[in-house]
Amino acid sequence: MKESNTILPQGKVTGTQEIVLEIKNLNKSFGDNHVLKNFNMKLYKGENLVIMGKSGSGKSVMIKCLVGLIQADSGIISVMHKDITTLNQTALDILRSDIGFLFQGSALYDSMTVRENLEFPLRRHSSRFEKNMDTNTLVMEALENVGLAHAIDLMPAELSGGMQRRVALARTLILQPKIILYDEPTSGLDPITAKEIIILMQDIQKKYNTSSLIITHDVDCARAISDRMVLLIDGTNYAEGTFDALSVSTDPKVKAFFKH
Amino acid sequence: MSGLSNIKSHIQTFLKEIGELSYFTARFFKESFRKPFEFKEFLRQCYSMGNRSLVLVGITGFIIGLVLTLQTRPTLMEFGAVSWMPSMVGISIIREIGPMITALVCAGRIGSGIGAELGSMRVTEQIDAMEVSGTNPFKYLVVTRVLATTFMIPLLVIIGDAIGLYGSYLVEHLKGDVSFQLYFNQVFESLEFGDIIPATIKSFFFGLAIGLVGCFKGYYCGKGTAGVGRAANSAVVFTSLLLFIIDFIAVFAADIFYDL
Ligand SMILES: Nc1ncnc2c1ncn2[C@@H]1O[C@H](COP(=O)(O)OP(=O)(O)O)[C@@H](O)[C@H]1O
Ligand SMILES: [Mg+2]
Numbered sequence: 001m002k003e004s005n006t007i008l009p010q011g012k013v014t015g016t017q018e019i020v021l022e023i024k025n026l027n028k029s030f031g032d033n034h035v036l037k038n039f040n041m042k043l044y045k046g047e048n049l050v051i052m053g054k055s056g057s058g059k060s061v062m063i064k065c066l067v068g069l070i071q072a073d074s075g076i077i078s079v080m081h082k083d084i085t086t087l088n089q090t091a092l093d094i095l096r097s098d099i100g101f102l103f104q105g106s107a108l109y110d111s112m113t114v115r116e117n118l119e120f121p122l123r124r125h126s127s128r129f130e131k132n133m134d135t136n137t138l139v140m141e142a143l144e145n146v147g148l149a150h151a152i153d154l155m156p157a158e159l160s161g162g163m164q165r166r167v168a169l170a171r172t173l174i175l176q177p178k179i180i181l182y183d184e185p186t187s188g189l190d191p192i193t194a195k196e197i198i199i200l201m202q203d204i205q206k207k208y209n210t211s212s213l214i215i216t217h218d219v220d221c222a223r224a225i226s227d228r229m230v231l232l233i234d235g236t237n238y239a240e241g242t243f244d245a246l247s248v249s250t251d252p253k254v255k256a257f258f259k260h
Numbered sequence: 261m262s263g264l265s266n267i268k269s270h271i272q273t274f275l276k277e278i279g280e281l282s283y284f285t286a287r288f289f290k291e292s293f294r295k296p297f298e299f300k301e302f303l304r305q306c307y308s309m310g311n312r313s314l315v316l317v318g319i320t321g322f323i324i325g326l327v328l329t330l331q332t333r334p335t336l337m338e339f340g341a342v343s344w345m346p347s348m349v350g351i352s353i354i355r356e357i358g359p360m361i362t363a364l365v366c367a368g369r370i371g372s373g374i375g376a377e378l379g380s381m382r383v384t385e386q387i388d389a390m391e392v393s394g395t396n397p398f399k400y401l402v403v404t405r406v407l408a409t410t411f412m413i414p415l416l417v418i419i420g421d422a423i424g425l426y427g428s429y430l431v432e433h434l435k436g437d438v439s440f441q442l443y444f445n446q447v448f449e450s451l452e453f454g455d456i457i458p459a460t461i462k463s464f465f466f467g468l469a470i471g472l473v474g475c476f477k478g479y480y481c482g483k484g485t486a487g488v489g490r491a492a493n494s495a496v497v498f499t500s501l502l503l504f505i506i507d508f509i510a511v512f513a514a515d516i517f518y519d520l
Contacts, residue, residue, distance in 0.1 A: 109390075
């Protein structure tokens with residue numbers, strides 16, 4: 001019934017194929033709405049995996065299950081070899097500090113300045129850094145990474161959509177996560193700004209050698225950044241492979257994503 | 261028939277809300293005893309609540325004192341009992357009108373504000389962002405706000421009472437040439453602990469109700485901007501209803517208590 005043309009990761013992935021993130025048979029429904037049905041996925045160390053799916057197909061639900069924001073009905077979710085469903089709150093918090101999450105609408109705290117937004121994750125996780133590490137230095141460094149050091153004392157409402165997304169990215173990076181989850185990083189942005197964000201994501205990947213899971217329905221974004229892709233269709237991992245392989249697929253449901 | 265079933269469904273929804281609110285309240289008490297306590301955020305909330313509602317509480321209190329005195333004056337004159345005015349106004353303001361009016365004003369001002377603020381934080385995923393960055397959003401947002409209203413409403417009630425009594429004194433001073441000292445001597449002479457203690461306890465419960473309902477509605481806000489509007493609006497409606505119920509119970513309980 002399901003055509004799954006699995007292709008091993010290519011591109012940047014080199015050396016040992018360590019799995020940093022894995023989902024097995026994930027199921028989640030809201031009432032009668034069966035959003036995810038036996039969804040499977042693996043993220044290898046150092047790779048950029050793009051998950052593509054129509055809007056409302058359950059991409060955000062899936063990524064939120066990954067960090068325990070939504071409780072899955074069944075299935076195994078392991079992050080760096082730990083099953084997140086079995087962790088207590090403290091262990092979960094520690095694990096979460098290794099995972100950066102860029103939310104769909106940036107999700108900056110709008111009652112706080114840019115500086116306070118960036119300092120917020122440090123409140124609980126300052127132990128990750130050396131004792132005498134200056135938070136100010138960390139905040140400046142993170143903002144310089146996204147080219148927004150001058151905006152440090154502004155409020156989120158004073159920033160453009162693109163700048164907000166950059167600040168959100170800086171906030172995600174400040175704890176130096178090993179895995180970054182991007183929920184539609186380019187949605188709601190104009191094509192030029194979207195491109196800037198993609199370049200920024202690539203720079204970050206190079207600089208910190210992170211593993212990234214990128215959710216999108218933007219074909220340009222997927223082409224630019226993906227080492228490998230998973231298509232989320234009908235609540236499951238319908239097809240997998242590189243961008244080039246999938247874009248020439250003959251399956252009508254897969255083809256629908258790539259024609260303009 | 262359809263009218264009857266309509267009423268039935270309204271009552272059902274209301275009871276369901278009460279059940280969910282009780283669960284939320286239990287969680288509030290549980291989490292408020294867990295460390296760490298977000299003292300800075302608590303102070304910030306107290307300050308902003310006081311700042312936002314002080315003028316409003318002052319104006320309504322003043323007008324109520326003024327109007328109450330003007331309206332009852334002719335009747336008391338008829339019975340030759342104008343000299344009872346300070347006692348009558350003092351007791352009615354301190355026991356009933358002051359706490360009730362202040363709480364209703366604050367339900368509109370503070371309760372709806374909390375509902376809208378937390379609602380928009382929920383909808384824009386700021387609450388999720390807080391949770392993944394290791395800060396318990398229930399403690400940071402809900403516990404601080406509920407404690408702040410519980411602490412600030414009684415304070416605002418005292419201020420409202422004082423300004424209301426001052427308004428009443430002004431009328432007596434202009435119309436009956438009563439001195440400040442005489443007026444307030446009479447007010448305090450006629451007041452007993454049995455007037456002040458139940459009113460103060462009641463005010464704490466009013467504050468608790470305003471904070472809890474506002475947070476409850478905002479924290480579980482529905483999707484989109486419509487959800488935020490509904491959260492703010494239903495916070496006010498539900499709180500107002502609850503205030504009258506608490507008032508009824510409080511008066512009833514005080515009555516039984518002092519009969520013994
Ligand atoms: N908290 C929730 N309660 C009920 N239904 C939800 C909830 N979150 C998401 N859904 C439903 O799950 C489906 C997938 O949503 P989502 O993951 O946000 O889609 P997308 O792929 O666009 O990110 C939608 O039909 C949505 O209505
Ligand atoms: Mg989404």
